[in-house]
Amino acid sequence: MKILVVGGGMGGTILANNVARNLKDELKSGKVQLTVLSASDKHMYQPGLLYVAVGRMTPDELYRDQASLLEPSIQFQVDPVDQFMLDNNQVKTKSGKIHSYDILVIATGSRMWPDSIPGLKENAEFFYTEQTAVKMFKRLREFEGGKVVIAMGVPHKCPMAPLEIVFMLDDYFKERGIRDKVQLHYTYPIGRVHTLENVAKWAQPEMDKRGITYETLFNLKSVDGEKRLLASEEGTETNYDMLISIPAHKGMEVIENNKLGQNGWIPTDRYSLAMEGRSNVFILGDTTNIPISKAGSTAHFEAETVGANIAALVRFGAPVRKYDGKVFCFIQAGSEKATYAMFNYTLPPDPKAPTRAIHWFKLAYNKLYWISARGLL
Amino acid sequence: MAEKKLIDARGSFCPGPLMELIAAMKMVAVGDEIEILSTDKGSAAEIPQWINKVGHEYIGSHEEAGVWHVNVKRSK
Structure with a gap:
């Protein structure tokens, strides 16, 4: 056999x-x-x-x-x-x-597919490969202020990534002391800030609290790198100084x-x-x-x-x-707290408020993964 | 000739039926129809909302034994 x-x-x-x-x-x-x-x-x-x-x-x-x-x-x-x-x-x-x-x-x-949107590959930062994640970090270090837009394609790997990156960026810019010079603008394809309704119910007030602006029903159609302008399938436009994308994926x-x-x-x-x-x-x-x-x-x-x-x-x-x-998905809610969502075909998720304890467990899991890959956890 | 594609998104909390539809819409030709199956009653409202905002055609929806059948057509 x-x-x-x-x-x-x-x-x-x-x-x-x-x-x-x-x-x-x-x-x-x-x-x-x-x-x-x-x-x-x-x-x-x-x-x-x-x-x-x-x-x-x-x-x-x-x-x-x-x-x-x-x-x-x-x-x-x-x-x-x-x-x-x-x-x-x-x-x-x-x-x-x-x-x-x-x-x-x-x-x-799967692999990221930035070519699915005209202008995206040339003008956005990504964090789905080592090379692009390092490039994004270097770009962030040089960034001194302006409008950072998060935009995504569908389907994408890791549905929590859009929320995680926007909250981590909020903390990143605070730690650098330039948060007041940065507008964080989050876009999302459907009519709420996350596809999981219970996650959206938690995330939207969290964005309000952190001063993160957002636009829902925004499906990226094209990127104009010269004008630094995004166009959506829904007919709206938004400008950016730095574009961070969770791109569509394909097999x-x-x-x-x-x-x-x-x-x-x-x-x-x-x-x-x-x-x-x-x-x-x-x-x-x-x-x-x-x-x-x-x-x-x-x-x-x-x-x-x-x-x-x-x-x-x-x-x-x-x-x-x-x-x-x-x-089961961890949700990194900034650099100090995290929560999680667990669901199956019949039971929807019911995420709790983020805590420092789950954040530390997530950091521990970043190491425990190697035991998980061996099929022991 | 226009075709009809079926998307079985029953039991999909994440990414969810509308996200499945958004992805599928890019893969069909203008004039093709999509029927999406959903066990989320919210789909019957949020799918037409997106379809109308983008400018595709909402054909209709009905419920059978807890499953919503939502039919749309790619218009552009």
Whole structure:
């Protein structure tokens, strides 16, 4: 029995470790082979990029060797997949190697897509890659005052990121003693300041208290870098001195190239996490087209479900768990406080007021993540 | 020829049905219709609000067994 995991991010790593521990005996005896294929020998803690962008973490803190996170029984290869030949139960890698499988897991993640808005890539700061987060921090350090606009595309990875960055920027400029010279202006695509109603009910008065201005029903249409002007789909305009964007995201190029799903999102059953029409292919994390948050915790909880099901399929031929849509997101409410939102397909979130205790727990989790990736937390 | 796309956003608290619709609207052609399924009763109000503000066409909505079916058309 060959189990192949494509992708070494949070979902693929947790899934592989869970399967390895569940099928310890089968792997030891050689009855099962478990292989992870990844594009990199490094594993990045992506939520840390938010902190890099405001100077609270450094990039070197975000990485570990991928091999060090995986159970020794897992065969790990840095050789990304180029072709999915699902009818033959095979993939072909960039190096030209063919891997056959009995069960395939695709967890290739997503990438930011600033090209989806004219002028955005050239004129905005982003914090979704190491390079752009460092660039944003350098730009912030040089910023002496003016109007900072937060604008976003849809869908984007980490739905809490817009709120987190605006509150962290508020504190950042206060700490630099120039908050009175900065207008922070937050825009959001729908008719409230966050898609989760209960989060919006907390966040809007918090913005009022902090003097953050906002415009809702603002979907970015174009950016004019010369005039420093944003235009919205809704017909409004706003000027800026510094533009910070949470851009639209899409799935990875290899998913699009293999025509596995529009914009790189693979059609996935929301409960079994099987690819539609394929009972031996499972999809994790950002790569699915399920209408839930593209967030690390989503991949984490999905990986637990699929890991248990793969072990059960190997041992007695039937899955044992259904994914209930569970998501848990910390919300960094400035540099000193945080809260969280937890929800699933049927239970909405009910976030509490931010506290220093949850902020410290979030900072602790920034380190505990490496235990989480090993599938132990 | 115009097509109709179905978005199943049942159980979506985040990003939510309207955000799913906003993303989908960019991926269909002018003249295409979208039917979005939502278990959030707020969708029946907030989707037409956005559709009208942007200038697309709101076709209508109805509820069946706790699921709202909201139909819209891309107009520009």
